[in-house]
Amino acid sequence: MAFRLPAIMKTTAARLSALYLLLFALCAVLLVFYMTSLSARMLLAQTQETINEEVQGLARAYQRGGIPVLVRVVEQRSRQPGANLYLLADPNGQILSGNVESIQPGVLQREGWTELPFSYERYGEAAGRRQPSAAAAAPETETLTEVGHNAIAVVLRLPNQMILMVGRDLGEPERFRSVIQRSLMLALGMMGFGGLLIWYFVGRRALKHIDSVSVASRRIMAGDLSGRLPVTGAGDEFDRLSENLNTMLARIAHLNDGLKQVSDNIAHDLKTPLTRLRNRAEAALSGKKTGADYREALEGTIAESDQLIRTFNAILMISRLEAGYSAESLDKVDLAAVVHDVVELYEPVAEELGVGFEATVAGPVVVNGNRELIAQALSNVIDNAIKYSAGSVEKPHVGVTLNRDGDEIRLQVADNGLGIPDEGDRARATERFVRLEKSRSQPGSGLGLSLAKAVMTYHNGRLDLLPGNPGLSVLMGFPGSKDD
């Protein structure tokens, strides 16, 4: 636990908690400071008001009966429990009456409000310190300081030059301030402790998550692409992140698998034509040959390499289409016109092979796409249909239809050949280089349908192989809105 602490200090959670802690502490100090100063000011104003009232009362007593009455009232009020401070002194500051025994020198020399709190001692307090039992004489002044108490007062000079002072002890505001101070310290302490606690737990949680992610990613980096980051199921941001990364990993694994499969297939399927190419060249070199023989061998070699180049071009095109191609090549394309063109292009081929061939097209159907790519895809599909239906049944037939079904524009090429009865085979037929066993004898790269599918995917459409009745039906679906 202890060795993990430095690591925890480095987590974002720890840094954030430290920052928040600091900010909150600062705010708390400012708030408390503001509150104490405000309430201290309020208490002071209240004290001053009380003193003013007292002074007014004493002034009325003085008017009523002069010094004797004033002295009596002062004596009387001084004896009340929790009384204010009263002091009557001769012009020299000698205390004559009241409940103040001694006072900070100089206070009485200035008339008006004392500028600063001053210290004083009440009657009986000096004795009270000597005789603890007398402490009860001044219950309201619990021992705050050893030397005396602080107070504020107003000092007046009577017409006969005598000095009257009325004051009030500051014990209460000071006690209030100390209470605030203590609670502030407590609050800060608790905040600090709470912050540290949150810091530790949040930091540790984050660390645990990140450590597990690190472990998992190291495993993946080591080559195990099937590995996934842990998802706790809490649905928090770590989970969301892990889920996204896992989706990414799945995509990478899928692409990687595709790549691996393609390279395997390339190696496998190109080996055959390359071997043929080599044998042809070798055969041309051996034995006695005429010029015509050489010519024929070389022409065969060229034809073979052209087929190889074709295959490579198809592979390249598929990978470019799968990589997303560039969207700028999309344009308004009239599918009906493309169907017409391609059907017209293949019509003589179908006729030559004895395959009935016809197209049913309603009217112009405009999609957003690339004319060349769509033509390429359709020609691949038609080429397949003609090739595989020819000679397989008594009256081979290929039909091309173009119509709209709800939001989908459907271009369908159906033949009445042997089809692909097995559903798994149908699904596999559009994969790269997959040539179902029965078709191995037919010429072709095995890329025709994969390229067509890539073109359809590129157009946000689909290419599905459906069982015909009989035969095979290839459905090319383009997304199309009704208002096109």
Place this chain on the structure above:
Amino acid sequence: MSPLTSHKIAYNDGMKILVIEDDREAADYMQKAFAEAGHTAHVAGDGDSGFALADAAEYDVLVVDRMLPRRDGLSVIAGLRSRGNTTPVLILSALGEVDDRVTGLRAGGDDYLTKPYAFSELLARVEVLNRRAPARESETLYRVGDLEIDRLSHTVRRASQEIILQPREYRLLEYLMRHAGQVVTRTMLLENVWDYHFDPQTNVIDVHISRLRGKIEKGFEKPILHTIRGAGYMLKAG
């Protein structure tokens, strides 16, 4: 247009070709092969010197690689065009996407060929591009031997005997006759007669040609539509 127009066949002899290609080996091969076909080819190894040569001398066709050191092929073409140079240009490119072709032609190229290509394809295209070739677009009557087409009435006659063709067959024959005496490849036909640039897996063009051949040769003594092995077709009398 050019004073050589009247010399029916002579225009294709001894073309002056400039090859701007940084791949030394490919350029040497092209130079040799063009020479064998009876043409003179000069080679420039980068965009700058290619531009300077094309700007200074009169060539019949320029063969420009798209990716060149110092100055990009498309910029060379655009530069020449902005200086009023209208020499036909064939762009060679390793980039083969549909967009690349479009941008290449938009930059001022007249034809576009993707690597790897067959030299026979390149030669056929270059010969068709020849600046000195007669502009037969405007002629209303094409005649090769005893075969003639009237481009106004769309009628085809051989030895005064009318031949009925489907619209596409007519366009196919029209293109072949416009380039009579020149080799025309299958992709050139697909591009110019069908206006598509994709790769049909089966040689569909061959079937169209044999159909056309059946109509214009059947019942006549001499073959007129010849197959050039490893290259394409040529319409030629005799």
